[in-house]
Amino acid sequence: MNKRHFLKSILASGIGLSSYSAVGQQLAMINASAKATPLEGYKALVCIFLYGGNDSYNMLIPTENSDYQTYAGVRQNLAIAQESLIPLSTSSLLPYSLGVPDYMSPVSELFHQGRLAFINNVGPLVEPTSKANIENGSALLPPQLFSHNDQQKLWETAGSNINELSGWAGRMADLLTDTSSNSLSMNISLAGNNVMQTGNIVQPYSMTADGAPMFEALNPQHNWNSQRIALFDQLIALDNHVLGNSYKKIMSTARTNALQVNQALDSLPILSTTFEADSLSQELEMTTKLIAAREALGMKRQVFFIGFGGWDTHDRQLLDHPRLLNTLSLALHRFNEAINELGLSEFVTTFTASDFGRTLTSNGDGTDHGWGGHQLVMGGAVNGGKLYGEMPELALNSQNDLGDGRMIPTTSSEEYGAQLAKWFGLTDAEVAQVFPTLSRFDQHNINFLQSI
Structure with missing residues (x-):
């Protein structure tokens, strides 16, 4: 019995992922002798976590006059000028036409090339919920809503238990990795320790944009x-x-891992794609190199985690947020070019995550902590040029508004992660093990990857 089947038999016997960490020692004991099922080809996931909570309602903005006026009336002094918007041409059915600010022109270009999609109004959920259910007290809600650390952890664990010690990419690695043949983790972090890549057996390997320490x-x-x-x-x-x-x-x-990684990096040819000097771009450049070194590192699957901070825009939003979105847009465009140069566009999917969305209302100089927000997914396997999920109403006190313009998510972060995991190579049964409450949600409303 190979390791993936062993894990499946354990979990199917009634040991759910809520108690997954309780069997960590037993799993570690069989890990050395049990081998993961071989996976065909190569695939990589690249997570860019926007720490602080991205105000994505100033990222996707209505373009038509009446809808824009609703947006501007709610956003007040934070509204982006209508004439600066780049309209998004899409076949997606939307309640209103959308565009992005002109400082996101690299993202607009990727979107219209079919290389990038938006996933709308995503956030941690225990179950599908509505404003009416919340107001009458019948809704089960994630713990510690609007708290940075807790909501980051719920995104990274893809569950509703803030005490969970393993993340969804870590649990994937537990299923897929044969640690008896390679001590280097398939999960590589350029942002230090993180829950998302932490498994019960497999731990992330941390390094920097300069290489392995x-x-x-x-x-x-x-x-x-x-x-x-x-x-x-x-x-x-x-x-x-x-x-x-x-x-x-x-x-x-x-010592072995650091030497292996650095020797593999030293032997790489130089790409013609040049990256900017900011930290996000430099970490994406290192990610490109590690993908290029996949064969030397013995990797068929890799998950990369990059942290990009500064998105907690309680103040200075009109100064800081455009700069952050421009940096993100240009870094994504450069990364897309580099992966194309490697000939691996179809096999690398990049996605964003963030603590939460922000309030539609202005606090005078910025926005406060919200709930649902929009995310970006990029790559050759992405069904790009489209927007997935539901766009919320932007008027205050709507059925989407929990209060002060805090949007109730209509797609769960668990659904979002499950789509990525299935593309990565997990079977339906394995996806259900990694995302333990996935069955509560409609899993077919955001099929944004071509292989799903």
Whole structure:
């Protein structure tokens, strides 16, 4: 029985993902001897997490006069000028025509090339809900709504339990990874520790835009370290205590992985695509290199996590938000060019996530914490040039408005992640294991990837 079937049999026997971490030790015991089912070809997911909560209602904006006036009346001093909008031409059925600000022209170009789509009004949900159900107290709601840390965690775990220790990409890696043949994780983070990539067996590998961190004094690429390395290895070999053995294993894995990654990066040809100097662009450039090095790293599947902060626009929104959206748009465009240059466009899907949307109302200099918001998905496998899900009404006190322009999500973050996981290669049964309450939602209303 291979590992994926073993995991499925455990979970099907009544051990749900709510108690998934309770069997982590048992899973770790069988991991070394059980091998994951081989996957065909190569695929990568790239998550760009917009930390702070993106005001996506200043990202997708009505373009027709009457609809724009409704938007402008609610947004007040934060409204983007109507004449600066780039209309989006789409076959999607929408309640009103939409455009993006002119500083998002790279995204507009990708959208009209069919390489990018928008997923509308997404957010953490326990179950499909409505304003009426919330007002009469019958709705089950996610815990700690409007809290940065808690909502980030719900996005990353794709559930409603803020105490969950594993994320959905980590649980995917638990199912797909054969750690007996490769110590390097398929989950690579350029933003440090994160819940989304943390599994019960597989942990993310953290690095930076400059490469894999090395113990400089133990770097075998420098010949002057040879004696120091030999002495260090002799010293730790003397310790056979259980803690000493654990330390040796951790040190050995860290050194091996860092050397493997950096040697693979050093051997890559230089691409003609040039990236900007900002941190997001530099991390996407490193992501491009790691994808290019997939064969040297022995990877058929990779998930990358990039954090892009600054989106908590309580103030200075008219100054900061356009700059952030422009940086994101240009970085996505460059990344698309680089992946095209590698000939891997159909096999790399990039997507955004964010704590929450923001209020439609202005607080005078910015917006406050909301709930549902819009996300972007990019890649050759994306059914681009379209908008998926429901666009909310932009008038205050509508059926979408929980209060102060906080939009009630009509698509759950769990549905969103499940679409990505299925494209990544998980079976329907495996998707259901990774996303434990998915069956509560209509899973067919946002088929934004070509293989689904």
